[in-house]
Amino acid sequence: MWIGVVSLFPEMFEAITRHGVTGRAVERGLLELAFWNPRDYATDRHRTVDDRPYGGGPGMLMKVDTLRGALAEARAGAESAGHRPSVIYLSPQGRRLDQAGARELATRDGLIVVAGRYEGIDERVVEADIDEEWSIGDYVLSGGELPAMVMIDALAREVPGVLGHSDSASEDSFADGLLDCPHYTRPEVIDGHRVPDVLLSGNHELIRRWRLKQSLGRTWLRRPDMLESRTLDREQRKLLDEFIDEHAA
Protein backbone atom coordinates (compact mmCIF):
# COMPACT_ATOMS: atom_id res chain seq x y z
CA MET A 1 0.00 0.00 0.00
CA TRP A 2 1.29 3.46 -1.00
CA ILE A 3 1.21 6.19 1.67
CA GLY A 4 2.42 9.76 1.18
CA VAL A 5 3.21 11.65 4.38
CA VAL A 6 3.28 15.43 4.73
CA SER A 7 5.26 16.21 7.87
CA LEU A 8 7.77 18.67 9.29
CA PHE A 9 9.48 15.77 11.06
CA PRO A 10 9.74 12.89 8.55
CA GLU A 11 12.58 11.33 10.55
CA MET A 12 10.08 10.48 13.29
CA PHE A 13 8.57 7.88 10.96
CA GLU A 14 11.69 5.72 11.23
CA ALA A 15 9.86 4.27 14.24
CA ILE A 16 7.64 2.40 11.77
CA THR A 17 9.76 2.27 8.59
CA ARG A 18 12.80 0.70 10.25
CA HIS A 19 11.40 -1.60 12.91
CA GLY A 20 9.15 -4.59 13.42
CA VAL A 21 6.18 -5.69 11.37
CA THR A 22 5.86 -2.38 9.55
CA GLY A 23 9.60 -2.17 8.91
CA ARG A 24 9.55 -5.62 7.32
CA ALA A 25 6.48 -4.66 5.28
CA VAL A 26 8.44 -1.69 3.89
CA GLU A 27 11.46 -3.90 3.18
CA ARG A 28 9.20 -6.36 1.34
CA GLY A 29 7.49 -3.64 -0.66
CA LEU A 30 4.07 -4.36 0.88
CA LEU A 31 4.05 -0.88 2.41
CA GLU A 32 5.55 2.14 0.66
CA LEU A 33 6.00 5.44 2.50
CA ALA A 34 7.01 8.66 0.73
CA PHE A 35 7.61 11.95 2.51
CA TRP A 36 7.12 15.61 1.72
CA ASN A 37 8.28 18.25 4.19
CA PRO A 38 6.61 21.68 4.06
CA ARG A 39 9.93 23.24 5.08
CA ASP A 40 11.29 22.28 1.66
CA TYR A 41 8.74 24.62 0.12
CA ALA A 42 9.68 27.67 2.19
CA THR A 43 11.02 30.54 0.10
CA ASP A 44 12.25 32.91 2.81
CA ARG A 45 15.70 32.97 4.34
CA HIS A 46 14.47 31.55 7.64
CA ARG A 47 12.53 28.75 5.93
CA THR A 48 9.40 29.74 7.85
CA VAL A 49 6.71 27.06 8.13
CA ASP A 50 4.38 28.62 10.70
CA ASP A 51 2.21 31.71 10.65
CA ARG A 52 0.18 33.83 13.06
CA PRO A 53 -3.55 33.15 13.55
CA TYR A 54 -6.08 35.78 12.48
CA GLY A 55 -7.96 36.98 15.53
CA GLY A 56 -4.84 36.75 17.70
CA GLY A 57 -4.47 34.37 20.61
CA PRO A 58 -1.69 32.00 21.60
CA GLY A 59 0.13 29.69 19.26
CA MET A 60 0.76 29.54 15.53
CA LEU A 61 -0.69 27.65 12.58
CA MET A 62 1.07 25.81 9.79
CA LYS A 63 1.91 28.32 7.07
CA VAL A 64 -0.51 27.83 4.17
CA ASP A 65 1.82 28.14 1.16
CA THR A 66 4.47 25.73 2.45
CA LEU A 67 1.84 23.21 3.56
CA ARG A 68 -0.03 23.37 0.26
CA GLY A 69 3.26 23.20 -1.67
CA ALA A 70 4.12 19.93 0.06
CA LEU A 71 0.58 18.63 -0.40
CA ALA A 72 0.60 19.42 -4.12
CA GLU A 73 3.86 17.50 -4.57
CA ALA A 74 2.49 14.59 -2.54
CA ARG A 75 -0.53 14.45 -4.85
CA ALA A 76 1.79 14.49 -7.88
CA GLY A 77 3.81 11.72 -6.28
CA ALA A 78 0.69 9.63 -5.76
CA GLU A 79 -0.39 10.16 -9.34
CA SER A 80 2.99 9.22 -10.79
CA ALA A 81 2.87 6.08 -8.64
CA GLY A 82 -0.51 5.31 -10.21
CA HIS A 83 -2.67 5.94 -7.16
CA ARG A 84 -5.75 8.03 -6.42
CA PRO A 85 -5.29 8.56 -2.66
CA SER A 86 -7.61 9.76 0.07
CA VAL A 87 -6.11 12.76 1.85
CA ILE A 88 -6.27 12.26 5.62
CA TYR A 89 -5.71 14.80 8.39
CA LEU A 90 -5.16 13.62 11.97
CA SER A 91 -6.80 15.68 14.70
CA PRO A 92 -8.99 15.24 17.79
CA GLN A 93 -11.87 16.57 15.64
CA GLY A 94 -11.75 13.52 13.39
CA ARG A 95 -13.59 10.20 13.14
CA ARG A 96 -12.38 7.88 15.90
CA LEU A 97 -10.05 5.21 14.53
CA ASP A 98 -11.02 1.63 15.38
CA GLN A 99 -10.29 -1.77 13.85
CA ALA A 100 -13.09 -1.42 11.32
CA GLY A 101 -11.73 1.97 10.30
CA ALA A 102 -8.21 0.56 9.92
CA ARG A 103 -9.61 -2.23 7.77
CA GLU A 104 -11.48 0.31 5.65
CA LEU A 105 -8.43 2.56 5.20
CA ALA A 106 -6.34 -0.44 4.12
CA THR A 107 -8.63 -0.89 1.11
CA ARG A 108 -8.05 2.63 -0.25
CA ASP A 109 -6.01 3.22 -3.43
CA GLY A 110 -3.25 4.89 -1.42
CA LEU A 111 -3.35 7.56 1.27
CA ILE A 112 -1.81 10.98 1.80
CA VAL A 113 -1.53 11.60 5.53
CA VAL A 114 -1.06 15.19 6.73
CA ALA A 115 0.59 15.51 10.14
CA GLY A 116 -0.26 18.85 11.74
CA ARG A 117 1.94 20.87 14.03
CA TYR A 118 1.60 24.04 16.14
CA GLU A 119 -2.15 24.67 16.65
CA GLY A 120 -3.13 23.06 13.37
CA ILE A 121 -3.95 24.14 9.84
CA ASP A 122 -6.12 26.81 8.19
CA GLU A 123 -9.75 25.72 7.96
CA ARG A 124 -9.85 26.59 4.27
CA VAL A 125 -7.08 24.04 3.67
CA VAL A 126 -9.11 21.45 5.59
CA GLU A 127 -12.14 22.21 3.40
CA ALA A 128 -10.27 22.38 0.09
CA ASP A 129 -7.53 19.77 0.43
CA ILE A 130 -8.49 17.27 3.15
CA ASP A 131 -10.88 14.41 2.32
CA GLU A 132 -11.21 12.93 5.83
CA GLU A 133 -10.26 13.86 9.37
CA TRP A 134 -9.42 10.98 11.71
CA SER A 135 -8.64 10.86 15.44
CA ILE A 136 -6.81 8.23 17.49
CA GLY A 137 -8.49 9.36 20.70
CA ASP A 138 -9.79 12.14 22.88
CA TYR A 139 -6.56 13.77 23.99
CA VAL A 140 -4.34 16.47 22.56
CA LEU A 141 -0.85 15.62 21.34
CA SER A 142 1.92 17.94 20.19
CA GLY A 143 1.74 16.92 16.57
CA GLY A 144 0.09 14.63 14.06
CA GLU A 145 3.13 12.39 13.50
CA LEU A 146 2.45 9.92 16.32
CA PRO A 147 -1.27 9.65 15.41
CA ALA A 148 -0.24 9.13 11.76
CA MET A 149 2.13 6.33 12.78
CA VAL A 150 -0.56 4.72 14.94
CA MET A 151 -2.98 4.78 12.02
CA ILE A 152 -0.39 3.47 9.54
CA ASP A 153 0.63 0.65 11.90
CA ALA A 154 -2.99 -0.39 12.44
CA LEU A 155 -3.90 -0.37 8.75
CA ALA A 156 -0.63 -2.00 7.66
CA ARG A 157 -1.60 -5.12 9.64
CA GLU A 158 -4.70 -5.34 7.47
CA VAL A 159 -2.66 -5.36 4.24
CA PRO A 160 -2.49 -8.94 2.89
CA GLY A 161 0.89 -10.55 3.46
CA VAL A 162 2.11 -8.08 6.08
CA LEU A 163 1.52 -10.41 9.02
CA GLY A 164 3.58 -13.60 9.19
CA HIS A 165 0.71 -16.10 9.10
CA SER A 166 -2.55 -14.51 8.09
CA ASP A 167 -4.53 -15.98 10.97
CA SER A 168 -2.69 -13.79 13.50
CA ALA A 169 -4.71 -10.84 12.16
CA SER A 170 -7.98 -12.77 12.41
CA GLU A 171 -6.99 -13.91 15.92
CA ASP A 172 -6.28 -10.30 16.94
CA SER A 173 -8.93 -9.63 19.50
CA PHE A 174 -10.25 -6.41 18.03
CA ALA A 175 -10.25 -8.14 14.67
CA ASP A 176 -13.19 -10.23 15.90
CA GLY A 177 -14.60 -7.56 18.18
CA LEU A 178 -13.37 -8.98 21.50
CA LEU A 179 -10.59 -8.15 23.92
CA ASP A 180 -7.56 -10.42 23.78
CA CYS A 181 -7.24 -13.49 25.98
CA PRO A 182 -4.37 -13.80 28.51
CA HIS A 183 -1.06 -15.06 27.09
CA TYR A 184 1.67 -17.13 28.79
CA THR A 185 5.23 -18.18 27.97
CA ARG A 186 8.17 -19.76 29.82
CA PRO A 187 8.79 -20.34 32.68
CA GLU A 188 5.84 -22.50 33.72
CA VAL A 189 5.85 -20.95 37.20
CA ILE A 190 6.49 -17.30 38.08
CA ASP A 191 6.53 -16.47 41.81
CA GLY A 192 4.37 -19.51 42.45
CA HIS A 193 1.87 -18.64 39.71
CA ARG A 194 1.43 -21.48 37.24
CA VAL A 195 0.43 -21.42 33.58
CA PRO A 196 -3.23 -22.61 33.22
CA ASP A 197 -3.09 -26.41 32.77
CA VAL A 198 -5.20 -26.36 29.61
CA LEU A 199 -2.41 -24.48 27.80
CA LEU A 200 0.02 -27.31 28.65
CA SER A 201 -2.44 -30.02 27.58
CA GLY A 202 -1.67 -30.04 23.87
CA ASN A 203 -5.40 -30.32 23.23
CA HIS A 204 -5.84 -27.63 20.59
CA GLU A 205 -9.64 -27.70 20.67
CA LEU A 206 -9.72 -27.27 24.47
CA ILE A 207 -7.14 -24.48 24.14
CA ARG A 208 -9.19 -22.73 21.45
CA ARG A 209 -12.31 -22.89 23.60
CA TRP A 210 -10.41 -21.68 26.70
CA ARG A 211 -8.97 -18.70 24.82
CA LEU A 212 -12.37 -17.77 23.35
CA LYS A 213 -13.96 -18.04 26.80
CA GLN A 214 -11.28 -15.80 28.29
CA SER A 215 -11.71 -13.22 25.49
CA LEU A 216 -15.47 -13.22 25.97
CA GLY A 217 -15.15 -13.02 29.75
CA ARG A 218 -12.62 -10.21 29.67
CA THR A 219 -14.74 -8.26 27.24
CA TRP A 220 -17.77 -8.77 29.49
CA LEU A 221 -15.81 -7.56 32.51
CA ARG A 222 -13.86 -4.68 30.99
CA ARG A 223 -15.71 -3.52 27.86
CA PRO A 224 -19.34 -4.68 28.05
CA ASP A 225 -20.13 -2.03 25.43
CA MET A 226 -18.31 -4.14 22.86
CA LEU A 227 -20.73 -7.00 23.51
CA GLU A 228 -23.84 -4.83 23.16
CA SER A 229 -23.36 -4.50 19.40
CA ARG A 230 -22.52 -8.18 18.93
CA THR A 231 -24.59 -11.31 18.41
CA LEU A 232 -22.97 -14.32 20.10
CA ASP A 233 -23.26 -17.71 18.47
CA ARG A 234 -24.34 -20.74 20.49
CA GLU A 235 -20.80 -21.69 21.53
CA GLN A 236 -19.87 -18.12 22.50
CA ARG A 237 -23.06 -17.69 24.55
CA LYS A 238 -22.38 -20.99 26.39
CA LEU A 239 -18.76 -20.08 27.11
CA LEU A 240 -19.64 -16.58 28.33
CA ASP A 241 -22.39 -17.95 30.58
CA GLU A 242 -19.86 -20.39 32.04
CA PHE A 243 -17.41 -17.54 32.64
CA ILE A 244 -20.09 -15.40 34.31
CA ASP A 245 -21.17 -18.30 36.55
CA GLU A 246 -17.57 -18.97 37.56
CA HIS A 247 -16.96 -15.26 38.12
CA ALA A 248 -20.00 -14.95 40.36
CA ALA A 249 -19.05 -18.08 42.35
Ligand SMILES: Nc1nonc1C(=O)NCC1CCCCC1
Ligand atom coordinates in the same frame (compact mmCIF):
# COMPACT_ATOMS: atom_id res chain seq x y z
N1 LIG B 1 -5.78 12.92 19.40
C1 LIG B 1 -5.43 12.96 18.09
N2 LIG B 1 -5.88 12.10 17.17
O1 LIG B 1 -5.34 12.44 15.99
N3 LIG B 1 -4.55 13.50 16.13
C2 LIG B 1 -4.58 13.84 17.42
C3 LIG B 1 -3.84 14.95 18.02
O2 LIG B 1 -3.89 15.19 19.21
N4 LIG B 1 -3.13 15.68 17.16
C4 LIG B 1 -2.39 16.82 17.63
C5 LIG B 1 -2.17 17.81 16.53
C6 LIG B 1 -3.48 18.22 15.90
C7 LIG B 1 -3.26 19.22 14.84
C8 LIG B 1 -2.49 20.39 15.36
C9 LIG B 1 -1.21 19.97 16.01
C10 LIG B 1 -1.44 18.98 17.09
